[in-house]
Amino acid sequence: MTTMLDTTTAELDATVAGPVLEPGDPGYAEEVASFSLTFTAAPAVVVGATSAGDVAAAVRYAARTGRRVAVQSTGHGLQSDLAGTVLVSTHRMDRVAVDPDSATARVQAGARWRQVIDAAAPYGLAPLNGSSSQVGVVGYTVGGGLGPMARRYGFAADHVRRFTLVTADGEIRDVTPESDPDLFWAVRGGKSTFGIVTDLEFALMPVARFYGGCIFFPGEATAAVLHAWREWAPTLSDDTTTSVAMLRLPPDPSLPEPLRGRFVTSLRFVHLGSASDGAAVLAPMRAVATPLMDLVDEMPYVAVDAVSMDPTTPMPVRERGVTVDALPAAAVDALLAVAGPDVPAPLALVEVRLLGGAIARRPVVPNAVAGRDAAFSVFTVGAPFGPPVEATTAAMAAVIDAVRPWTYGALLNFVGTATAEQVGRLWNPADRARLLQIRDRVDPTGLFATNIHIG
Numbered sequence: 001m002t003t004m005l006d007t008t009t010a011e012l013d014a015t016v017a018g019p020v021l022e023p024g025d026p027g028y029a030e031e032v033a034s035f036s037l038t039f040t041a042a043p044a045v046v047v048g049a050t051s052a053g054d055v056a057a058a059v060r061y062a063a064r065t066g067r068r069v070a071v072q073s074t075g076h077g078l079q080s081d082l083a084g085t086v087l088v089s090t091h092r093m094d095r096v097a098v099d100p101d102s103a104t105a106r107v108q109a110g111a112r113w114r115q116v117i118d119a120a121a122p123y124g125l126a127p128l129n130g131s132s133s134q135v136g137v138v139g140y141t142v143g144g145g146l147g148p149m150a151r152r153y154g155f156a157a158d159h160v161r162r163f164t165l166v167t168a169d170g171e172i173r174d175v176t177p178e179s180d181p182d183l184f185w186a187v188r189g190g191k192s193t194f195g196i197v198t199d200l201e202f203a204l205m206p207v208a209r210f211y212g213g214c215i216f217f218p219g220e221a222t223a224a225v226l227h228a229w230r231e232w233a234p235t236l237s238d239d240t241t242t243s244v245a246m247l248r249l250p251p252d253p254s255l256p257e258p259l260r261g262r263f264v265t266s267l268r269f270v271h272l273g274s275a276s277d278g279a280a281v282l283a284p285m286r287a288v289a290t291p292l293m294d295l296v297d298e299m300p301y302v303a304v305d306a307v308s309m310d311p312t313t314p315m316p317v318r319e320r321g322v323t324v325d326a327l328p329a330a331a332v333d334a335l336l337a338v339a340g341p342d343v344p345a346p347l348a349l350v351e352v353r354l355l356g357g358a359i360a361r362r363p364v365v366p367n368a369v370a371g372r373d374a375a376f377s378v379f380t381v382g383a384p385f386g387p388p389v390e391a392t393t394a395a396m397a398a399v400i401d402a403v404r405p406w407t408y409g410a411l412l413n414f415v416g417t418a419t420a421e422q423v424g425r426l427w428n429p430a431d432r433a434r435l436l437q438i439r440d441r442v443d444p445t446g447l448f449a450t451n452i453h454i455g
Helices: 010-015 028-032 052-065 113-123 137-142 181-193 219-235 275-286 301-306 329-339 389-402 420-424 429-442
Strands: 045-048 069-072 086-089 096-099 104-108 160-166 172-175 196-203 209-218 240-248 263-271 297-300 318-324 347-354 376-382 407-409
Touching (some): 010 052, 028 045, 028 086, 052 069, 096 113, 104 113, 137 181, 172 181, 209 301, 219 263, 318 389, 329 389
Parallel strands (some): 045 086
Antiparallel strands (some): 096 104, 104 196, 209 297, 240 263, 240 347, 318 376
């Protein structure tokens, strides 16, 4: 007798327009490749979706064969090997449409922020993208979405107007605040727990330029810079979004010579007011120490990648993050003790980001984004390509432990390799109970394989 798991992919292959691949098939390795090289995705079947219909067919096939479903666009958030799953790869679904009259964009699941930035710029508009324009729009947004204009405009999820979602029953649903208020609330902040978003419509902001960039200080100035920043940042208006990061840079020839192979501290700065006002705001930090490089200037919004200068090539990384309700001198000293320039930690980055402003304000249409009330986020990235993974994990844990006395929670997109229990605690009890109730309604069997464990 043939079991459900013996079912071949022939029927699926005949149903979808995109490729259906199994391990060993030509193109399989390329289809499952991701930005994060820490894990190698090894699904039982990968479907290269070209439409919402392809996604729905893949979901129905998974349900019929007793497998779980995962989704990947760019693979920035890959946290496991996805063994035994049906992986829906959405990178072919990359259409972007900008409506300048309504100042909105509608994008498919495989689109990256660079496409939206470039499409919106001719109209003097900009999206609420993240620190890297190479990140996928949908995964970032439904996880909250915290970027370089966040203190003025809030989370990207706050500005979503509607989305199309394939749920566990294989149905394609157009979700709006009117059609399904609970699902509209949950997906914006609950990520892929409830289904696969195949397209998304959101508001664009009237921003064409900014005054900003980054300033690199030498390692020996790190303590002075961090202590000055923690006092300066809370005084800023909502027009300014900023973070400070300790970076261990590789001896990469593509890096500017002053930075190559060095420990540096980077001040990231975006000011939406005039250049003269921005320079006045930044003046106290410029006076703290002599920089290695000062790259802050007036910029068109299309140059926003220059603020954080995130890596653009795939690499093995592990991530952890928390939020804190305060950043006293003792917290900065604790971070320096475990990750400062005198500590040989296998950490590529330790970043402290100022929250508050519009981040803390509830949107007109409420959503499930967690972490609004924190004062700062603390985020660390380990690079396990040199030392053993255990050493990297321990170094990241030391950063999280260093700020434990002030820990408030975490942001979903920055939680990284936290445990299921830690993820479940991101939401208050009432919101968590509501998320579970909605999940049980739309995915009662737990079809969707996700690293977001609400409970």
